[in-house]
Amino acid sequence: DAGVIQSPRHEVTEMGQEVTLRCKPISGHNSLFWYRQTMMRGLELLIYFNNNVPIDDSGMPEDRFSAKMPNASFSTLKIQPSEPRDSAVYFCASRNQEQRGQPQHFGDGTRLSIL
């Protein structure tokens, strides 16, 4: 079975540019999570969706960040405009909410570098 698929794997762009990160969850999973990993703050939840609906976006740093889940098989995390402090590894994870004990399955992450 295919796991969680994230793209791109690496992204390098200049400050001020728009960045879009993409995620395809595992088929049948109805919860999707976006996390950010930095040396200073570790792994932090940005936002998560249940059945394509955003449930908790309190971790989204500011209005420059937005996330969408137009259907059960695709989600995007957009940063506009990007800043150097947004440089981090961004992970997407998914799970089936109905299976209480099921762990989250992570994608391989996107390493984002803002110059």
Add this chain to the structure above:
Amino acid sequence: AQTVTQSQPEMSVQEAETVTLSCTYDTSESDYYLFWYKQPPSRQMILVIRQEAYKQQNATENRFSVNFQKAAKSFSLKISDSQLGDAAMYFCAYRNYGGSQGNLIFGKGTKLSVKP
């Protein structure tokens, strides 16, 4: 709010020896899940082991086992017969049992080195 604390930023173990990584957490919930994830240099997040709080028996997965002390809110990971491939960052994580809160709360991680 729940918190997870890993007090050992770095640990080292000799190959074939045993090492224990510490994790404590804070919650007012009685039912929840605890996890250990491994992150090698490839940066994948790999599930190592999980524990349901309502189960008193400690979880075991091959060379990996946990010491779950619910009253003390402690969840340590023991790696037996350490192998070079065990070298990685290890993250302890907490998740509420039910409702719509399915997100993980992570500790800051412990970097494990394995010496040949």
